[in-house]
Amino acid sequence: MNLIGTKWKPLILFHLLDGALRSGVLQKKIPGISNKMFTQTVRELEKDGLLTRKVFPVVPPRVEYQLSKRGQSLEDILRRLDAWGSQDGK
Amino acid sequence: MNLIGTKWKPLILFHLLDGALRSGVLQKKIPGISNKMFTQTVRELEKDGLLTRKVFPVVPPRVEYQLSKRGQSLEDILRRLDAWGSQDGK
DNA sequence: CTGTATCCTAGATGATACTG
DNA sequence: CAGTATCATCTAGGATACAG
Secondary structure, eight states: OTTTOSSSHHHHHHHTTTSOEEHHHHHHTSTTOOHHHHHHHHHHHHHTTSEEEEEEOOSSOEEEEEEOHHHHTTHHHHHHHHHHHHHTOO | OTTTOSSSHHHHHHHTTTSOEEHHHHHHTSTTOOHHHHHHHHHHHHHTTSEEEEEEOOSSOEEEEEEOHHHHTTHHHHHHHHHHHHHHOO
């Protein structure tokens, strides 16, 4: 489970549960993440096949991230983690 | 969710789902973990209230680890992660 | 807007040796 | 058997500047 054993991966995947998001929007949803880690992490997630990266050939550039089927198979776990963290956390 | 956002915490907790284990036994179930990381990690889990540490005043020393109530509240998530990792992983 | 390239530091982790 | 201490290493991660 190195696929999600990271500080940011679960968070990024979680925020994509409700649909595709533009790069900038997604990044803003993850307070504290640096530009570097954001790019690096989504690339790994893409490589692991958990999400897809769609580039629109327009200017200014537009890039959207979306969960892949495999990524969606984690939905249940991600939501439970979120629930656990909210309810239990404190 | 820094409580489980670690390379080893989920694994340790997972192996305790079926009951308390002696220190040595538990450690053997986690291939690759160093003695240092093992001790350090269980201490953090104890501090976070996810498991309890019971010391038996005998010789040779006997120490057992067991999930706390809070730790057990993660059972569902831990098992799903395991299932996901087995089924999907590959 | 999105992403890449550097530089740099703190903390994570391993190996080893040692104590009770 | 269980745990601690120390030393050395590695790498995750942030800050910044730049490119398409």
